[in-house]
Amino acid sequence: DEDILATNPIALYENVDGNGTFALRQTIHEERVAAIAFADVDLDKDIDIVSMSSPWGFNRSTPITWHENVNDIFEARHPVDAHSINAPGSVLAVDLDGDGDSDVLAPLKWRTIGWYENLDGKGTFGSAKVIAQSEFESIFDFAGISVQAGDVDGDGDIDVLAHVSEQDSIVWYENIDGTGSFADARVLFVPPRINDDPFGFEVADLDGDSALDLLIFDSMEIAWYKNEDGRGTYRAVQTIYDHADDPYVGMSVVVDFDGDGDVDLLKRSRCSMEFIENNGTGNFLDPIVLLDDLCRRLEVFRYYDYFFTVSDVDLDGDLDFVWPDEVGFFWRENRSDNIHEFTAPEVLVTTQFYRSRPCAFVDLDGDDDLDIVATVHDGNYQIAWYERRLLGDVNDDGIFNSTDLVLVFQAGEYEDQIVANSTFDDGDWNGDGEFDSADLVRVFQAGTYDAAAISTSDVAGAIDQLLANDDLLKPRFGIRDRIAASPRLSEYD
Structure with missing residues (x-):
């Protein structure tokens, strides 16, 4: 590509x-x-x-x-x-x-x-x-x-x-x-x-x-x-x-x-x-x-x-x-x-x-x-x-899975109120310099997530379980509230 x-x-x-x-x-x-x-x-x-x-x-x-x-x-x-x-x-x-x-x-x-x-x-x-x-x-x-x-x-x-x-x-x-x-x-x-x-x-x-x-x-x-x-x-x-x-x-x-x-x-x-x-x-x-x-x-x-x-x-x-x-x-x-x-x-x-x-x-x-x-x-x-790169694949191994989610949350920049301090590897997947729920909306809408068949850790397994459950996903990440506000170009004036 x-x-x-x-x-x-x-x-x-x-x-x-x-x-x-x-x-x-x-x-x-x-x-x-x-x-x-x-x-x-x-x-x-x-x-x-x-x-x-x-x-x-x-x-x-x-x-x-x-x-x-x-x-x-x-x-x-x-x-x-x-x-x-x-x-x-x-x-x-x-x-x-x-x-x-x-x-x-x-x-x-x-x-x-x-x-x-x-x-x-x-x-x-x-x-x-x-x-x-x-x-x-x-x-x-x-x-x-x-x-x-x-x-x-x-x-x-x-x-x-x-x-x-x-x-x-x-x-x-x-x-x-x-x-x-x-x-x-x-x-x-x-x-x-x-x-x-x-x-x-x-x-x-x-x-x-x-x-x-x-x-x-x-x-x-x-x-x-x-x-x-x-x-x-x-x-x-x-x-x-x-x-x-x-x-x-x-x-x-x-x-x-x-x-x-x-x-x-x-x-x-x-x-x-x-x-x-x-x-x-x-x-x-x-x-x-x-x-x-x-x-x-x-x-x-x-x-x-x-x-x-x-x-x-x-x-x-x-x-x-x-x-x-x-x-x-x-x-x-x-x-x-x-x-x-x-x-x-x-x-x-x-x-x-x-x-x-x-x-x-x-x-x-x-x-x-x-x-x-x-x-x-x-x-x-x-x-x-x-x-x-594959959207969400922060460790650049060709797969977006729970390992990547663990890494971005361990980086500690999720909605940290510090302006423009995040990169792709920190969870900024929409290019606005922040890691917030809008990035999670974008990455899961892209449909590239690969759930682990066997969880590699308790944290990874918990994330996989969370992402597999729509009822948990929506309130946790605010999907319903955030989709309309996700960063997109407006229509022409």
Whole structure:
């Protein structure tokens, strides 16, 4: 299943039951994170994290660090470049020299793009190798600009692409020999816009011919540029979407949303989410509105943030929507029998942080589910890991039974009147920071409790007997009184 990763700090939210229940597993990094990437940096068959910091105040340094996954715990931090002053746009982990390990690619100092070689396949990185460095600020100013990588010319190695902000052009640096030696910049094209910096670009095969095409997202339109010969000759083919009249256009995601084997487009605007289907040959059909209620406010959550992520949160074979918000993440389920119909918003993760950015779903602990890794903000940007776990399983043995109940009551935090002092392992199963009867309501409504056939202790046996008796359960835990008050999103205003 999938876990979620957020940044700013980097926080990992564990998927606790495989059905979209997540618990904070670890705050991985607590220092102003600007960008993250995932790769098995040391080739030990687990997923590590590469992060780039952002400048803050008078501290202009933006060090690049990789966080080693050691038995599903991120404690070891290793420098890629501890003293760099980089353009905090993006960082990629990709094999640029063809030796089978992950190198690091990033915009570096003013007007520079470079990469760091993974020298030994174990995460020992060399000094920055410059791919491009301009003498003219007005032509090649890479500050804050993202880079991408892919085999543009079909020769089997990884090339580098970048957006040049001053000229609003996309440039290509060919990997000449497959070992990380790059040619001078080649301007692929200049979009026909003036002073409209693109929001970004994506590299993908849009028409099924195995050549990497380009999608350009700017403040006026979304356009497709076809790689005509598979060798890096690009031509404008289609304006997929013209949003000149929508000043609130948000991000777009390139993904096979309908599961037919080609990549489609999802576009977020101020009030709606639209699905633009690819017919398989690169011809994008008219937009279909999936959600049209994003302007309205919920009682708690606010839709001011235009970022989103798609993932199969509930593991039913289709893609759901996930949004960050000031208090965490919420999701809307894709009803698998109709990809154009979604449920009302539900809380996915409640965080203790002020604000969260878009998250990533990554299996960091190798349990075949996807956790959440997210950049979260509490006055500083950090990386947090939220793990997918079985609801109620506080000892993480894969079973929710009386042993777990004994542990949470022994922790002594049940309705202790101390604000926000409880975690998942202390009995907080609804993410509000408290262990109270609402958590017991949620966990038993989920139906995951496994009563012990033979009680392992007098306490465990007593709990099993209690939970097997509805008449005892209701007054003891206040089910009838608490269900209506259990933490749920209210209806739209």
